[in-house]
Structures are given as C-alpha cells and as structure tokens.
Amino acid sequence: MFNQIQQQLHKFVQRGLDNHLRLAVTGLSRSGKTAFITSLVDQLLHINMNDNDHLNLFAPAKNGQILSVKRVEQHDLTIPRFEYDRNRQGFENDPPVWSASTTGISEIRLAIRYQRRDSLLRHLKETSTLYLDIFDYPGEWLLDLPLLSQTFKEWSQAQQLVHKGERAELAQTWLSQVKQLDLTAKTDENQLADLSEDYTAYLLKCKEMGMQYIQPGRFVLPHSERGAPVYQFFPLLDLSEQAWQQLAESPKNSIYHTLEKRYQHYQQKIVKPFYEDYFSQFDRQVILADCLTPLNHSQQAFLEMKIGLQQLFKHFHYGNRSLFSRLFSSNIDKLLFVATKADHITTDQIPNLESLMRQLVQEGGRFANFEGIDTAYQAIASIRATDAVIATQEGKQFKAIRGVRSSDKKLVTLYPGSVPSRLPDANYWQYNRFEFDQFEPKQVAFDQPLPHLRMDSVLQFLLGDKF
Ligand SMILES: Nc1nc2c(ncn2[C@@H]2O[C@H](COP(=O)(O)OP(=O)(O)OP(=O)(O)O)[C@@H](O)[C@H]2O)c(=O)[nH]1
Ligand SMILES: [Mg+2]
CATH class of the missing domain: 3.40.50.300 (P-loop containing nucleotide triphosphate hydrolases)
Structure with a gap:
C-alpha cells in the first residue's frame, strides 16, 4: 500500500x-x-x-x-x-x-x-x-503582421513610400497598366488575375535583387494556392484624397471594392490564423x-x-x-x-x-x-563550411578562410574583406565591396x-x- x-x-x-x-x-x-x-x-x-x-x-x-x-x-x-x-x-x-x-x-x-x-x-x-x-x-x-492593423487604403499609402528609385523601375510593367485602369469600373476577374501576376512577378524580382521588405510576404513564397483570388490583389499608389473618396463611393462590384475585399480576406483568413494558431x-x-x-x-x-x-x-x-x-x-x-x-x-x-x-x-x-x-x-x-587559415602574400601573413567555392567547386583560400561594425553609407558599396562567395558544405x-x-x-x- x-x-x-x-x-x-x-x-x-x-x-x-x-x-x-x-x-x-x-x-x-x-x-x-x-x-x-x-x-x-x-x-x-x-x-x-x-x-x-x-x-x-x-x-x-x-x-x-x-x-x-x-x-x-x-x-x-x-x-x-x-x-x-x-x-x-x-x-x-x-x-x-x-x-x-x-x-x-x-x-x-x-x-x-x-x-x-x-x-x-x-x-x-x-x-x-x-x-x-x-x-x-x-x-x-x-512581415505581414502590420497588415492586420491597416485598412486597404492605409496599406496602399504605406507601400507608396517603398516604391521609390530602383523599386519604381522594377515595378514599371505593373504600375503603368494599373495607371490606365478605371478603378470604378466593373471587375473583370481575368484582368485582375493578370495584373496580380505582374505584381507578384515584380515582388519576386525585388526578392531576387536582395530586397527584403516585401508585402504581402506570402506572395513571394512558393505555395499551391497561387491562383486563389485571395492572392490576387495589389496596392493602389499615388492616389489623391479625392480619388480615394471617389473610389469609396464606387459600385460594390468595382475593381476598387474587389481589391479591398480580397485584401481584407487575406488579412483575416491568411495572416491572422497564423498568430492565433501558432x-x-x-x-x-x-x-x-x-x-x-x-x-x-x-x-x-x-x-x-x-x-x-x-x-x-x-x-x-x-x-x-x-x-x-x-x-x-x-x-x-x-x-x-x-x-x-x-x-x-x-x-x-x-x-x-x-x-x-x-x-x-x-x-x-x-x-x-x-x-x-x-x-x-x-x-x-x-x-x-570553411576553415580559418593563415595565408601569406608578399611576405605578409594574414587571416583567411579556406573552403570549396560553390561556383566552380574549387578549393580556394581568400580574404573576404572587413565587415563594417556600423551601418555603412553609400561609399561603402563604391569603394569597399565585400567578396561573398558561397561554399559547399564539408x-x-x-x-x-x-x-x-x-x-x-x-x-x-x-x-x-x-x-
Ligand atoms: N557557409 C555557410 N553557408 C550556410 C550556412 N547556413 C546556411 N548556409 C547557406 O545558405 C543557404 C540557405 O540555407 P537554408 O538553411 O536552406 O536557409 P532557409 O532559411 O531554410 O531557406 P528557405 O527554406 O529557402 O527559406 C544554404 O543552402 C547554404 O548555402 C552556414 O552556417 N555556413
Ligand atoms: Mg528552409
């Protein structure tokens, strides 16, 4: 007992x-x-x-x-x-x-x-x-979390800030087509699908160029539901207050209202569950x-x-x-x-x-x-993937790394350069390029x-x- x-x-x-x-x-x-x-x-x-x-x-x-x-x-x-x-x-x-x-x-x-x-x-x-x-x-x-607190209009306006310089150039195809749209006209689903594809292609291009601030974040991830309407929307840039007002008053089946509805669906059905569930x-x-x-x-x-x-x-x-x-x-x-x-x-x-x-x-x-x-x-x-080694060049010794470079599968010893300890300014990229090679694992x-x-x-x- x-x-x-x-x-x-x-x-x-x-x-x-x-x-x-x-x-x-x-x-x-x-x-x-x-x-x-x-x-x-x-x-x-x-x-x-x-x-x-x-x-x-x-x-x-x-x-x-x-x-x-x-x-x-x-x-x-x-x-x-x-x-x-x-x-x-x-x-x-x-x-x-x-x-x-x-x-x-x-x-x-x-x-x-x-x-x-x-x-x-x-x-x-x-x-x-x-x-x-x-x-x-x-x-x-x-990256999608901020969307939960923004209306479609607020999100669009925040996106406007990012679409400058290099980005605006990359966005050309998509932007120029959206500019020609009458957003108060009745929605044509096929047209929205095409434009969204252009928008997604542009985001993917940004990602390829090493740009990391991408919204909606899930648009650039491979997934099986790409054709779903909830992934077919985009922000509206460069609209005046008056234009937004007019859009709000447009018929319920307008392009504008469809974009807004999809955005809201994305917020509630795609973004929010992640936070609640995990x-x-x-x-x-x-x-x-x-x-x-x-x-x-x-x-x-x-x-x-x-x-x-x-x-x-x-x-x-x-x-x-x-x-x-x-x-x-x-x-x-x-x-x-x-x-x-x-x-x-x-x-x-x-x-x-x-x-x-x-x-x-x-x-x-x-x-x-x-x-x-x-x-x-x-x-x-x-x-x-690399070893730390001491290399000698012209009689001088310096710290270097050695590994199998992925691009040509050759064993190389190199000095990749110094890492700035503070946020670098534009000069850094002009004079001080960092040599970053990918290595094969050991x-x-x-x-x-x-x-x-x-x-x-x-x-x-x-x-x-x-x-
Ligand atoms: N040399 C070196 N390379 C690394 C190391 N960790 C990751 N890498 C490189 O970075 C690549 C991406 O690493 P992953 O671990 O697949 O990155 P991930 O974040 O899971 O990538 P996704 O699943 O595509 O989002 C690898 O294929 C390697 O080439 C590391 O510790 N050393
Ligand atoms: Mg991974």
Missing part, C-alpha cells in the same frame, strides 16, 4: 518536474533556418556521457548534466515534420549537399533527459525530461538574418534588410499600445537575433558582424528595451556532429537556464 502511494506520488511529481519549451525559429528566405535547426538538433543528439567537446560553451552538456537526447513524436500531428534525417544525410553524402529550400511551417520534438540540480528533490526523482519543440516558419509571415504558443524566438549577402548586393538591399528586420522585431516590442500585445497574448521570454553564415568571414570580423546586426535591429537604441524579454545578438555558423562522418561556429553559445542562451 505504502509502496503504491509512493509510486503514485513519484509519478505525480515526475510529471510536475518534466517541462516543455516551444522554440520558434524564423528568418527571411535563405537566411539559414533549415541549416540552423538541423545543426541545433544535431549538436544535441550528439551529446554523450564521455566527451562533449563540440559544445564547450553549453554548460549542461559540458558538465554532464544532460544524460540523453532523443527524438520523439511531435505534439501537433497536423504540422509537417522537420526533415532532420534527410538534411543530415545530405552532409554525409559524397559529395555533401546543402538541404533543399523549404516552405511553410514544420516541427521537430526532442526529449532531453537530465540530472536535476536541486538536491531537495533528488531522493524523489533523479532525473527530469525537457521536451523541446522546435518550429521552423518563414519570416515572410511575420505564434501565441511559442516560448522563445530566434530570428535569423544573413547580413553578409546584402553587403555584397547594394545599399538598397541593405536598407531593405534593415526595414525588414525592424518590422520583424517590432512585434516583440511590447508596449501597452503595441499592435501585437493588443491582438495576441504571447509568452515569449527570450529573443535571440542571429547573424548566420559567419564562416564566410575571418574570426577577427565576428565582433563587427554582431555589432552590425545589433545596429540593424535597434538603430539608435530606439528599441533597446523589450519589456520582460531577455534579448541577445550572436554571430554564428550553423554548419561550418563532408561529415556518420558518427560525428556537424561542424559549427558558436552553436554552443546559442544553446547556452536558449536552453541553459532550463536544467
């Missing part, structure tokens, strides 16, 4: 001691989300009792507190599985390959068994389990950004990355009046900004990359305080963890306090 009670009590306490953490990872297309999650999972799965040299900065692994890590079935069976095994296999292949581009949301769950530190409870239970759910979702979904469930958030590629592109690309990042991160800036906190209750207590692909630069440039990222996000310290959210900035390589032996740069420090920030 006593034994039974003890067993029940044990079970009860055990359940109380096990805990859950939902970690969300996002970033714009190609920012390195899949590589990041694959590596994070891989580093954890390679923790063992003997040596954890791959995780020197992750205390619970280093001090032997983590006993075992395994994958378990995810909680929500309706979300696609994160393809860890397939990704890992790619790095073991000969030649090794990067993981395929992904779309939408996916999830993976790990069970981490560990030794508790609080000795008081030790006699009841030696170990506990932390269930870690990791979610991958496109940053483009976050976003409000997350405990911790990682936002990834590839800050090096825009340095390579142009000032415009860089400025757009800044707007994009600030948009993403505005949602975490809880003030009483923030849109986010009005619409959704959120549990997020830690927020980590990660500058990815840091194996493209020499190690002495890493502090610059971190500082640049910090400035991109909180220019002028305007957003320095997130109420109740522990925020950090780190530059890392999820999966390291082949990994079947029993070895993926090579990384400071992933352990990421783990320490995200999970260290949970053991």
Whole structure:
C-alpha cells in the first residue's frame, strides 16, 4: 500500500518536474533556418556521457548534466515534420549537399533527459525530461503582421513610400497598366488575375535583387494556392484624397471594392490564423538574418534588410499600445537575433558582424528595451563550411578562410574583406565591396556532429537556464 502511494506520488511529481519549451525559429528566405535547426538538433543528439567537446560553451552538456537526447513524436500531428534525417544525410553524402529550400511551417520534438540540480528533490526523482519543440516558419509571415492593423487604403499609402528609385523601375510593367485602369469600373476577374501576376512577378524580382521588405510576404513564397483570388490583389499608389473618396463611393462590384475585399480576406483568413494558431504558443524566438549577402548586393538591399528586420522585431516590442500585445497574448521570454553564415568571414570580423546586426535591429537604441524579454545578438555558423587559415602574400601573413567555392567547386583560400561594425553609407558599396562567395558544405562522418561556429553559445542562451 505504502509502496503504491509512493509510486503514485513519484509519478505525480515526475510529471510536475518534466517541462516543455516551444522554440520558434524564423528568418527571411535563405537566411539559414533549415541549416540552423538541423545543426541545433544535431549538436544535441550528439551529446554523450564521455566527451562533449563540440559544445564547450553549453554548460549542461559540458558538465554532464544532460544524460540523453532523443527524438520523439511531435505534439501537433497536423504540422509537417522537420526533415532532420534527410538534411543530415545530405552532409554525409559524397559529395555533401546543402538541404533543399523549404516552405511553410514544420516541427521537430526532442526529449532531453537530465540530472536535476536541486538536491531537495533528488531522493524523489533523479532525473527530469525537457521536451523541446522546435518550429521552423518563414519570416515572410511575420512581415505581414502590420497588415492586420491597416485598412486597404492605409496599406496602399504605406507601400507608396517603398516604391521609390530602383523599386519604381522594377515595378514599371505593373504600375503603368494599373495607371490606365478605371478603378470604378466593373471587375473583370481575368484582368485582375493578370495584373496580380505582374505584381507578384515584380515582388519576386525585388526578392531576387536582395530586397527584403516585401508585402504581402506570402506572395513571394512558393505555395499551391497561387491562383486563389485571395492572392490576387495589389496596392493602389499615388492616389489623391479625392480619388480615394471617389473610389469609396464606387459600385460594390468595382475593381476598387474587389481589391479591398480580397485584401481584407487575406488579412483575416491568411495572416491572422497564423498568430492565433501558432505564434501565441511559442516560448522563445530566434530570428535569423544573413547580413553578409546584402553587403555584397547594394545599399538598397541593405536598407531593405534593415526595414525588414525592424518590422520583424517590432512585434516583440511590447508596449501597452503595441499592435501585437493588443491582438495576441504571447509568452515569449527570450529573443535571440542571429547573424548566420559567419564562416564566410575571418574570426577577427565576428565582433563587427554582431555589432552590425545589433545596429540593424535597434538603430539608435530606439528599441533597446523589450519589456520582460531577455534579448541577445550572436554571430554564428550553423554548419561550418570553411576553415580559418593563415595565408601569406608578399611576405605578409594574414587571416583567411579556406573552403570549396560553390561556383566552380574549387578549393580556394581568400580574404573576404572587413565587415563594417556600423551601418555603412553609400561609399561603402563604391569603394569597399565585400567578396561573398558561397561554399559547399564539408563532408561529415556518420558518427560525428556537424561542424559549427558558436552553436554552443546559442544553446547556452536558449536552453541553459532550463536544467
Ligand atoms: N557557409 C555557410 N553557408 C550556410 C550556412 N547556413 C546556411 N548556409 C547557406 O545558405 C543557404 C540557405 O540555407 P537554408 O538553411 O536552406 O536557409 P532557409 O532559411 O531554410 O531557406 P528557405 O527554406 O529557402 O527559406 C544554404 O543552402 C547554404 O548555402 C552556414 O552556417 N555556413
Ligand atoms: Mg528552409
């Protein structure tokens, strides 16, 4: 009898001691989300009792507190599985390959068994389990959040500000056709479909040119419902107050009213459910950004990355009046900004990359305080594709990186250039171009963890306090 009670009590306490953490990872297309999650999972799965040299900065692994890590079935069976095994296999292949581009949301769950530190409870239970759910979702979904607080007219007017310079040129085909439309005329669905296709093509072009501030964000993601009318609308630019007034008074079946209706449908049926169904469930958030590629592109690309990042991160800036906190209750207590692909630069440039990222996000310290959210900035390589070497040229030694360049599959040693520690001005692109080459991944032996740069420090920030 006593034994039974003890067993029940044990079970009860055990359940109380096990805990859950939902970690969300996002970033714009190609920012390195899949590589990041694959590596994070891989580093954890390679923790063992003997040596954890791959995780020197992750205390619970280093001090032997983590006993075992395994994958378990995810909680929500309706979300696609994160393809860890397939990704890992790619790095073991000969030649090794990067993981395929992904779309939408996916999830993976790990069970981490560990030794508790609080000795008081030790006699009841030696170990506990932390269930870690990791979610991958496109940053483009976050870019759509501002739409929820804007009417069609307000959104159109906000878009007007972006359509300047280089962008206005790219938008020519679509813009010139819209200019000729009588927006008060009866809607022709085929015509709207064609124009929306032009608009989408223009957004895709922007994306290709490295521009990151794109709305509606989902228009540039591959998805199967592209032909649905909810994806067939566009903003109306350069209209006077009087013109807006006239449009409002146009017949219900006018082009204007159809555009407005589709916009509202997109807000309510596409954007909002993401926040209700997923976003409000997350405990911790990682936002990834590839800050090096825009340095390579142009000032415009860089400025757009800044707007994009600030948009993403505005949602975490809880003030009483923030849109986010009005619409959704959120549990997020830690927020980590990660500058990815840091194996493209020499190690002495890493502090610059971190500082640049910090400035991109909180220019002028305007957003320095997130109420109740522990925020950090780190530059890392999820999966390291290069080695740090010392090169000699004309008798001088300097730090360089060596790896297999993707464009010609040649092993090269190069000095990619210095990373500015502050937001660069136009001169930077004129005189100081950054050489950014893509590298092929290194082949990994079947029993070895993926090579990384400071992933352990990421783990320490995200999970260290949970053991
Ligand atoms: N050298 C290096 N390259 C990386 C690293 N992480 C990502 N990359 C490169 O960036 C590309 C995109 O990485 P992904 O992890 O697929 O990025 P993603 O954000 O999941 O991309 P989408 O699924 O298309 O949105 C990879 O194919 C690699 O070429 C890294 O740590 N080091
Ligand atoms: Mg991906």
